[in-house]
Amino acid sequence: MDFLAILSNAAGEILSPTTAAFALATIGLNVHFGYAGLLNFGQAAFMAVGAYAFAIFTMQVDPTASLGWPVWLSFLAAVFVAILAAVAFGLLLGIPTLRLRGDYLAIVTIAAAEIVRFTMRTSEYSTVTGGSQGLRGQDYKGDIDALNPLTGSTYGFGPWTATAYDTWVRILAWGLVIVALILVWLLMRSPWGRVIKGIREDEDAVRSLGKNVYGYKMQALILGGVIGGLAGIMFVLPRAVQPDNFATAMTFYIWTALLLGGAATVIGPLLGSILFWVLLSFTGGLLSGLQSIGAFGDMTGTQAGQLRFVLVGLALIAIVVFRPQGILGNKKELSFHV
Amino acid sequence: MSETTTPPTTHPLVDGEVGPGCKKVDPIVIADGVVRQFGGLTAVDVEHAEIPRGAITALIGPNGAGKTTFFNLLTGFDRPNKGAWSFEGQSLAHVPSHKVARRGMVRTFQLTKSLGRLTVLQNMLLGARDQRGEGIFAALVRPLWKAQEEANIERADSLLARFKLDAKREDYAASLSGGQRKLLEMARALMSEPTLVMLDEPMAGVNPALTQSLLDHVKGLKDDGMTVLFVEHDMHMVRHISDWVIVMAEGRIVAEGPPETIMQNQAVVDAYLGAHHDTDLGTLTNQQVAQIHEDAGDEVPVDVDASARQQTTTDAPADPGADAHDEEGKR
Numbered sequence: 162m163d164f165l166a167i168l169s170n171a172a173g174e175i176l177s178p179t180t181a182a183f184a185l186a187t188i189g190l191n192v193h194f195g196y197a198g199l200l201n202f203g204q205a206a207f208m209a210v211g212a213y214a215f216a217i218f219t220m221q222v223d224p225t226a227s228l229g230w231p232v233w234l235s236f237l238a239a240v241f242v243a244i245l246a247a248v249a250f251g252l253l254l255g256i257p258t259l260r261l262r263g264d265y266l267a268i269v270t271i272a273a274a275e276i277v278r279f280t281m282r283t284s285e286y287s288t289v290t291g292g293s294q295g296l297r298g299q300d301y302k303g304d305i306d307a308l309n310p311l312t313g314s315t316y317g318f319g320p321w322t323a324t325a326y327d328t329w330v331r332i333l334a335w336g337l338v339i340v341a342l343i344l345v346w347l348l349m350r351s352p353w354g355r356v357i358k359g360i361r362e363d364e365d366a367v368r369s370l371g372k373n374v375y376g377y378k379m380q381a382l383i384l385g386g387v388i389g390g391l392a393g394i395m396f397v398l399p400r401a402v403q404p405d406n407f408a409t410a411m412t413f414y415i416w417t418a419l420l421l422g423g424a425a426t427v428i429g430p431l432l433g434s435i436l437f438w439v440l441l442s443f444t445g446g447l448l449s450g451l452q453s454i455g456a457f458g459d460m461t462g463t464q465a466g467q468l469r470f471v472l473v474g475l476a477l478i479a480i481v482v483f484r485p486q487g488i489l490g491n492k493k494e495l496s497f498h499v
Numbered sequence: 500m501s502e503t504t505t506p507p508t509t510h511p512l513v514d515g516e517v518g519p520g521c522k523k524v525d526p527i528v529i530a531d532g533v534v535r536q537f538g539g540l541t542a543v544d545v546e547h548a549e550i551p552r553g554a555i556t557a558l559i560g561p562n563g564a565g566k567t568t569f570f571n572l573l574t575g576f577d578r579p580n581k582g583a584w585s586f587e588g589q590s591l592a593h594v595p596s597h598k599v600a601r602r603g604m605v606r607t608f609q610l611t612k613s614l615g616r617l618t619v620l621q622n623m624l625l626g627a628r629d630q631r632g633e634g635i636f637a638a639l640v641r642p643l644w645k646a647q648e649e650a651n652i653e654r655a656d657s658l659l660a661r662f663k664l665d666a667k668r669e670d671y672a673a674s675l676s677g678g679q680r681k682l683l684e685m686a687r688a689l690m691s692e693p694t695l696v697m698l699d700e701p702m703a704g705v706n707p708a709l710t711q712s713l714l715d716h717v718k719g720l721k722d723d724g725m726t727v728l729f730v731e732h733d734m735h736m737v738r739h740i741s742d743w744v745i746v747m748a749e750g751r752i753v754a755e756g757p758p759e760t761i762m763q764n765q766a767v768v769d770a771y772l773g774a775h776h777d778t779d780l781g782t783l784t785n786q787q788v789a790q791i792h793e794d795a796g797d798e799v800p801v802d803v804d805a806s807a808r809q810q811t812t813t814d815a816p817a818d819p820g821a822d823a824h825d826e827e828g829k830r
Contacts, residue, residue: 347639352624352632352648359614359625365576366612370626371600371691372633380635493616493671 167446173320174438178327181334182208182396183438187418187430188341189388195424196349197381198361200263203254203270204389204415206277207247209407211390212397213281214246215239217289219301236304240394247390250277251383259378274412281404296402305330305398327399334395338431341388346427348384357381358425410470417477423487432488440476444469510757512551512743519752519766520547527552527695527726528573528604533582535568535750542568543579544750550695555717555727557737557758560747561771566730567609569747570699574606575599586695601628605693609700609730613680613687615673619664622672622683623655624648626690655690662686662716678709685716696720698729702736714740734762746770 174180186204193199218239224230230238254273258266284292291297311325323331348354356377359367368374396406414437422433445466451457452465486492514522526549535543543565550556558566571577573584575596583592586604600606614622630651631637632644659665662682667675672683681701688696701713718740720727731737737744737758744761746754748770754761761767 344639347641348635351638351641352630352644353635353638355617355621355625356633358617358621362614362616363612365608366614367625368576368596369574369600369606369608369612370687371597371605371628372625373595373597384635493673 207389
């Protein structure tokens with residue numbers, strides 16, 4: 162068991178683009194649940210919608226090749242299409258459910274997330290979506306690669322060494338995280354944020370003061386969903402688009418990260434995502450290390466690897482029971498309010 | 500019933516004769532044929548009602564009379580099966596609740612809805628209307644709403660001082676007592692500069708020490724030129740502060756009048772106390788009991804109270820639900 166390698170892998174997660182993508186998705190969910198009190202159990206679907214819209218637009222329309230657009234414009238156009246898709250998905254979910262009690266949104270989002278995943282998986286549309294195989298990374302990474310200003314071979318040091326492309330994706334993804342954090346901070350100190358936090362607690366009270374509660378909930382759902390869609394793009398830039406990556410498990414990772422860091426805080430989602438991925442990598446490494454020296458008897462490596470998800474579940478229970486406000490949360494302002 | 504004084508037939512607020520659904524000289528709210536049914540139960544069935552402007556009107560009635568439901572209908576929190584109603588001459592039918600509030604008709608709730616996880620000041624600021632910073636894009640640019648926000652904070656502070664909540668300004672509203680929450684809810688409603696304030700049981704669950712201060716605040720609203728409509732159980736409060744009283748029972752308006760005389764109205768007495776509230780069942784003589792049984796024997800249903808009602812009731816509503824009154828009378 163190479164303990165140093167385990168630690169190094171875990172430390173590497175701190176800056177990995179996947180962590181950045183999850184941090185973004187968690188920031189989006191924080192707008193939903195932490196501030197507006199919307200129970201969205203389909204954040205993975207917003208990521209899937211963003212990722213697929215971005216990749217499919219780039220591959221099918223390909224403005225760089227077909228229209229002769231400069232690469233930056235094609236990239237921005239693809240991002241814009243992803244945002245539009247996330248807005249449309251948010252409207253689709255919100256219009257029927259936001260007038261109803263909160264629980265209905267939870268049911269609809271969790272079902273819609275699976276519908277999205279299975280639609281993308283089905284062989285019927287595999288010419289566009291790639292079916293269960295998904296889409297190959299090299300088919301949509303052309304523009305972003307061409308935009309890369311970095312020319313060296315590797316950057317960084319120690320656990321944080323990455324190729325030029327990876328470093329470029331990290332810069333974009335973490336840059337986007339910072340922009341999203343500033344956006345949330347600006348919004349939540351404003352009167353808009355005050356209305357949203359009021360709705361979280363009692364819709365009727367806010368309604369009686371002349372605020373269009375439905376409109377505000379829709380705005381919050383779409384804002385968080387768009388941030389989730391951008392997270393989807395950042396998630397697929399370092400890899401391929403795989404429909405099964407966007408399963409419900411991903412939504413619950415995002416929830417765990419949010420509750421761990423502290424809902425209704427600006428920095429909580431960031432801290433939660435980093436801690437979550439570091440801990441997941443660390444326990445994964447530790448468990449497979451222990452398995453390799455025979456600590457688990459007859460258990461195979463795969464089986465031992467699954468144990469970390471048991472630990473994730475236990476961690477989620479422990480947070481909700483012992484520290485419902487998360488690490489950074491303010492207990493007076495927010496405990497686990499479902 | 501013999502000591503019942505005849506209620507006045509005219510009143511400065513009323514245009515014409517005083518009676519259930521009477522016309523007012525200057526009405527701010529007019530409701531016509533508002534009906535709300537829950538399944539087979541008709542909770543509200545108001546033929547005609549007018550709320551006088553610039554006065555404090557009390558809406559009273561026993562439990563289940565439909566007062567709160569009528570309130571919810573007027574403010575758009577519930578939809579009636581049929582009916583029309585207007586506020587300052589504009590129809591409010593099918594207008595969503597937040598738009599009702601924006602027109603200047605602001606309500607509070609029976610179960611106080613102070614937002615416990617916002618501070619007292621934030622609660623207040625939420626009440627201010629037409630805030631530029633409440634738009635999602637303008638919210639990002641502080642200079643666009645900073646001046647307005649500061650003006651609102653100033654106004655909130657003066658209201659908090661008036662309601663003696665200024666010491667609690669930065670506390671979470673959840674830390675307030677029940678009475679303070681009622682005060683906060685009222686103060687918050689005032690932030691929107693309403694013309695009509697509708698208070699749903701403002702005294703429910705309030706520490707008696709705070710009652711007088713709350714009463715003064717309600718009177719203060721009228722002095723500031725606002726119209727007040729409130730739902731209340733407590734007759735003392737009604738008598739102290741209201742200019743006009745509307746009595747509901749079983750969804751209908753059964754009586755209207757000034758507070759000094761309304762309690763002598765037979766329909767009100769029946770609605771509240773049962774048709775024979777002045778019969779002291781504890782001291783009935785044997786002769787009286789025998790008389791009651793004898794009367795009851797003449798009736799087809801063996802109902803001790805039915806005969807007594809015939810004796811005492813002169814103008815009780817002759818609807819089939821009247822037995823409900825008797826249930827109260829038996830106690």
